[in-house]
Every structure is written in C-alpha cells, then in structure tokens.
Amino acid sequence: MKNTTFATFKASQFAVSPDLNFVLLAYDIKQVYQHSFLASYLIYNLYTREVKELNPPEVSDSVLQFASWGGHGQQMIYIFENNIYFQSDVQSSSWRLTSSGQEGIIFNGIADWLYEEEILHTHVAHWWSADGSRLAYLTINDSLVPNMLLPRFTGMLYPRGKEYPYPKMAQINPTVRLYVVTLDGTSQTTELRPPDSFEKSEYYITMVKWVGPESLSVRWVNRAQNMSILSLCSVLTGICTSKNVMTSEKWLDRQNEEPLYSRDHMTFFITVPLKHSDSGTFSHITMISNRSDGREGNIRHLTSGSWEVSQLLAYDESINSVYFLSTEESSTQRHLYRVSSVEPFQKECLSCSLFRSKCSFYDSTFSPDLQHVVLHCKGPGIPQTTLHKLSDMDNHQTLERSSMLRQALLNRTMPKWERRTIQINNFGLRLGLITPVDLDETKSHPLLLILDSALGGQAVSDRFSLGWDTVLVSLHSVIVARLDGRGSGFQGQRILHEVHQRLGTVDVKDQLAALQYLLQLPYVDHNRIGVYGKAYGGFVSSLLLLSHSSMFRCGIAVAPITNWKLYGSAQSEKYFGYPGKEDHKYQISTLLHNIAQSPLNFLIIHNTADASVHFQHSAELIRLLSGSNLNYTLQIFPDEGHNIASSNSQLFMLNSVLSFFRRCFEDVQIESPETAKEDD
Numbered sequence: 001m002k003n004t005t006f007a008t009f010k011a012s013q014f015a016v017s018p019d020l021n022f023v024l025l026a027y028d029i030k031q032v033y034q035h036s037f038l039a040s041y042l043i044y045n046l047y048t049r050e051v052k053e054l055n056p057p058e059v060s061d062s063v064l065q066f067a068s069w070g071g072h073g074q075q076m077i078y079i080f081e082n083n084i085y086f087q088s089d090v091q092s093s094s095w096r097l098t099s100s101g102q103e104g105i106i107f108n109g110i111a112d113w114l115y116e117e118e119i120l121h122t123h124v125a126h127w128w129s130a131d132g133s134r135l136a137y138l139t140i141n142d143s144l145v146p147n148m149l150l151p152r153f154t155g156m157l158y159p160r161g162k163e164y165p166y167p168k169m170a171q172i173n174p175t176v177r178l179y180v181v182t183l184d185g186t187s188q189t190t191e192l193r194p195p196d197s198f199e200k201s202e203y204y205i206t207m208v209k210w211v212g213p214e215s216l217s218v219r220w221v222n223r224a225q226n227m228s229i230l231s232l233c234s235v236l237t238g239i240c241t242s243k244n245v246m247t248s249e250k251w252l253d254r255q256n257e258e259p260l261y262s263r264d265h266m267t268f269f270i271t272v273p274l275k276h277s278d279s280g281t282f283s284h285i286t287m288i289s290n291r292s293d294g295r296e297g298n299i300r301h302l303t304s305g306s307w308e309v310s311q312l313l314a315y316d317e318s319i320n321s322v323y324f325l326s327t328e329e330s331s332t333q334r335h336l337y338r339v340s341s342v343e344p345f346q347k348e349c350l351s352c353s354l355f356r357s358k359c360s361f362y363d364s365t366f367s368p369d370l371q372h373v374v375l376h377c378k379g380p381g382i383p384q385t386t387l388h389k390l391s392d393m394d395n396h397q398t399l400e401r402s403s404m405l406r407q408a409l410l411n412r413t414m415p416k417w418e419r420r421t422i423q424i425n426n427f428g429l430r431l432g433l434i435t436p437v438d439l440d441e442t443k444s445h446p447l448l449l450i451l452d453s454a455l456g457g458q459a460v461s462d463r464f465s466l467g468w469d470t471v472l473v474s475l476h477s478v479i480v481a482r483l484d485g486r487g488s489g490f491q492g493q494r495i496l497h498e499v500h501q502r503l504g505t506v507d508v509k510d511q512l513a514a515l516q517y518l519l520q521l522p523y524v525d526h527n528r529i530g531v532y533g534k535a536y537g538g539f540v541s542s543l544l545l546l547s548h549s550s551m552f553r554c555g556i557a558v559a560p561i562t563n564w565k566l567y568g569s570a571q572s573e574k575y576f577g578y579p580g581k582e583d584h585k586y587q588i589s590t591l592l593h594n595i596a597q598s599p600l601n602f603l604i605i606h607n608t609a610d611a612s613v614h615f616q617h618s619a620e621l622i623r624l625l626s627g628s629n630l631n632y633t634l635q636i637f638p639d640e641g642h643n644i645a646s647s648n649s650q651l652f653m654l655n656s657v658l659s660f661f662r663r664c665f666e667d668v669q670i671e672s673p674e675t676a677k678e679d680d
Helices: 003-009 113-119 390-396 406-411 466-474 494-498 506-517 538-548 569-576 616-627 648-664 675-677
Strands: 011-016 023-031 037-045 051-053 068-069 076-080 083-087 106-108 127-128 134-141 148-154 160-167 175-182 189-192 203-210 215-222 229-234 240-247 266-277 280-289 298-301 311-316 321-326 335-340 347-349 362-366 372-377 384-389 415-424 427-435 445-450 479-484 524-534 554-558 604-609 633-637
Touching: 003 011, 003 023, 003 037, 003 321, 011 068, 011 266, 023 068, 068 445, 083 347, 113 160, 113 203, 113 569, 134 203, 175 203, 175 215, 189 280, 189 633, 215 633, 229 494, 240 266, 240 427, 280 311, 280 494, 311 362, 372 390, 384 390, 390 415, 415 506, 427 466, 427 494, 427 506, 445 506, 466 479, 494 506, 506 524, 524 538, 524 648, 538 554, 554 648, 604 616, 633 648
Parallel strands: 445 479, 445 524, 524 554, 554 604, 604 633
Antiparallel strands: 011 023, 023 037, 037 051, 068 076, 076 083, 106 134, 127 134, 134 175, 148 160, 175 189, 203 215, 215 229, 229 240, 266 280, 280 298, 311 321, 321 335, 335 347, 362 372, 372 384, 415 427, 427 479
C-alpha cells in the first residue's frame, strides 16, 4: 500500500486483517483520555484497492470509540455509543452485541476513565477467545459516580464543558460486570459471577485471560486493594472457582499480571511476594498445582532471592520450562531467563552474554510455537531488535543483528549514564547520574533533580533515554540526577510499601538525602540546583521547593497532584487506605512545616483538558502560593490532555522547559565591592 493512500485518506493509524487481505485505516483521530480516542474508519482492500466506510447499520459518517480485527480471517468488532458491534467478515452486515450502552454512564467493551487510567491501563475492555468463537467484555456502570467537568476553551464563541465520571477518595465507584457472548449468530450471553466472598462487596476486575475455548482466568481485587482472588471461570455455567487468594497489610501491586497455565489448566504459574532473609520481600515465580476436586494443592517456589521477577512471559510444557524477565543481574537491568518447572528448578540467563556492553535491558516476544524469540534491546545502547532460536540460545547464535556503527558514532557525543547504590535512611537506593561526555571535574556544574511521575515505577534503569534533559547535559553541561527512593518499584516490597499513608514525608526525605550526597561531589554547584516533576513528581517537587527553597534556585511542577482527596479513588485509596479519615495526610498545604520565605523561581505547567490530574489541583496550589505572597509563573495549554497531543504544543512546552532551566542555571557573576563603587 503506497504512502499516498495514507495521505489521500488522512489516515494516521492502521491494522492489517488476520488473513492479510484488508487494512483498517483510522482518520480524524481525536484523543479522549491517555489511551482512548474517537475516530472514523475505512476498510481498504489490498488487492482491488476498493475502500469501504465502517459504520453501524443505518448510520453514516459515524465516529467510533474503537475498531479492531478479531483473531481469525476478517472478524471485526467496533464500539459505537458504548455498544459493541460484530462483523464476521468485511462483506457481511454487522450486528449489535449489546444494547445497554449510554454515553458517559454505561460502557460495554471499552473502559471508563477509572478503568482506563488506573486499573487496566488501556481503553480496551474486551478479550477474544483463541478460536474467535467468543468474546469476553466488561460492562462498567458509572450511573452513581460523581462527575468532573472537562472544559474546552478554544474554537467556539462560548467555552464548553464535558462531564465525565471521576470517582475520588471514598466517593462512589463504578460497578463492573464480566460477560461472555458467543459469535455464532445467537449472541448467547453469560455473566461470570465473582467469588462468593466478593459477591456483596465492591471490587475491581484487573485481569482477564482466556484459558482454552471455554475457560477464563479472572483476577478480582477488593476496593481497598489489599486482597485479590485469582479464579478460573466456566463460560458455560458462569461459575468462577477460586484458585489463589493473596492478601497484604498495605496494598497488593502487579494485579494486571497474567498467569501461565498448563494445557489441562491444573497447573499455573504466578508471581508472589517471598521473604528473603533480612533483605525484605521480593516477587518470585510460584507454581500451583490444583487437586482434581478443584481445591488448591501443591505450591512450589521456582525462584528466590533478593531480586525481582519483573514479568512472566511463557510456559513451554514440552520442555517443562518457564520464561521470564528479572532483575537478578542488577535491579537496573532486565534479562531473559528460563527456569525448569521440575526439581531442582534449574535456572539460566539466556540474554546475559548477548551484546553485553550495549544491551542489558530487554523485552521479548515469543513465536506461537515457542521455538523462537524476538529480543527487544531497550538500552543502555541504542535500541535494537534481534531474532533468536531458543534451542540455540545456549550457544548465543544470533540470527540477525543491527549494525553497531550508529552506536559508535553516538558514543562520541552522548552523555554518560552512571548508576550508583547509596545508603539513605537504612535503605540501599538506586541513584542515576547523567553527566556530559567531557565532564570537567575542576569546574562547578548545575544540578537538575528529576522526579519520577508515578509511584511504584523505576526512574533509574539501563533503558536508553533521549529527551530534553539530555539537551541540557550535552549543550549546557548540566548534571541530571534521578533517585528511586521509597515508594519506587523493583527493589522489593519493603522499599515499595514504605510510603503507605506517608506520601510527601519519607519520599521527600529520600530526595533531600540524595541531594546532600550529590552536594559532596566536587563538581556540583551548590548555588545552581533545580528540580522537575510531573503528576506525583510534581507533588514532590512542589514540597521540595516550598519547604526547602534555600536549597533550590528553581523548579517546575507539571500537572502536580496537590491534594490526594481530589485524585482518582483507585490510586489515592491504595496509598492512604479506604476510607481516608485524616485530612492532614493528603494535602500539600498541611505537609509544609516551613513554607518558603525567600522568593521562588517556580514554574507551574498544566493542561486544561487533563482528565487525570485535573486543573483543580493546580488551582489549590496557586491559592496557597497567593495566600503566602509567593511569586510563581503559570503556563497553561488550553484543551490539551495529560500527554500533549498537538506537535506545536509539544514543541512549545519543550522550549519553555529548556529556556526556564537555561535561565536558572546561568552562571551569575557576583559583583565585587570595588567594581560596584566604580560604577556608582
């Protein structure tokens, strides 16, 4: 298909049908939230060049919420007005599988704001069976959920506002149900009921996976997110049988993880927290073999140690092997491993010796027959993709590799990445430094502290990165530092759970301790220190600037969270508990023990159409600053979401951030008294 075809139809996204005969083209895309969008669709025949609009029956020029091919032939579903439509092939007419959909209230097969942003982390809330004969989908009911207003300012005479359901801490949450519909023309629908212990309580559905043509694996999590039940559900009876129960005194993480099942479904593999001596608790592979009566049977731990299994990938029953990614080599790395599912559970690293100096952070994709694997090297060198035969991995025979010429050329100008582990408050925490390739240690350099935007993430890793901060390092000799403090992931649950009901306290202390460590380096300028953070990072950067302004010359907060009671229920309740009672734990204003007395060089950036961290957060921060008579600069991007969609706005924001820090880090020469006297 020629590039001119994309240009003619102004298509910006595409998908190829499973039989490779058609292409689905999306055009006039309008972003809704972080993942979801509205678009119109065309079906393009690759052989006849014919084009057909994709529309519901009796509707023309429709705008759809979702459209995609199925798993076989030309199967297709699309979602219009929150209802699911199905077509068995391109030429056949479509029929509606659901009829309960209501805009902004009841969602079928597509996520509402809460499930898209905080639970599933995708707008897709439906799952095809492997043989294409059935479709599982969520129905999310927001009829009792309080609404937020998403304002629109530009392009019209009067501003408009669109309401969307946004549950906050201790407010009414959406209800969710899981259905399976047959696609043989009968549209027979079965509801899969939650386990008995969840029948009369609030819960989330965080994971759905087909296990054979008539079974679904489903994970149910209570609203407090400290208990989850993994069940196996029959699509014929709708009965879900509990297979594994997990509990926590604080919260459970990694509830989107898909288990790996044996062919008879009697054995499955998940990761569970295991205590390792005094080092804490780490996620490791556990094999659970159920008894013939359905109850939980033997439990075996295949891995252990003070490192994390970061992702389960595949189970090859023919050779009794489980493939996974882990941090065993280093918490900043991800390597591909294989472990035997029979004793003595021998484990081997398959990627540790490949491209050793350039690749230590991998993702992978397995062929359906588990004979080959595509390794996606994501750093620290330039990302590359290689294909390997699994049976030859022991010999490290690479079937395809990219040229290293680009890497050699880039090494001459790229900044240096350095990873350190430093002791802070009795914890060994990861610290990452980016320094100029020709760092002059006899001179003082400005320091920029960049904070992670999300809790439970990882800011310091071997993943390749090239962003606006790299520009500051390369062109302006700035040193960039990142710390994975308490509340960050992949260092064990002891570090992860330290922030429970203490956000804005221990995490801020860790950043300050890291700063004190960095100030001991002879080439760091004590008078030119800046801080940057977005969302949760904006929460921490605001606290650092307002409580410790003497340590920072400047700072930026992008869409900062300023009051956790204003944030989405699933995130805020996870970290503070449900229901939240003590108001002093949630707001920036009550966490400030010593508010700044000196003038601030503080830039607040917010997008007015940010559905996640809505402008109410920045409004509270502005009121606090105004009440304290503190100067600030506010920059808004009208009608842009949490991640700016417009390329012009993206460029303008990057220029704003770079210009702000360039001005902040200008080396101000202090005037001597003699010079000042002469000038007088």
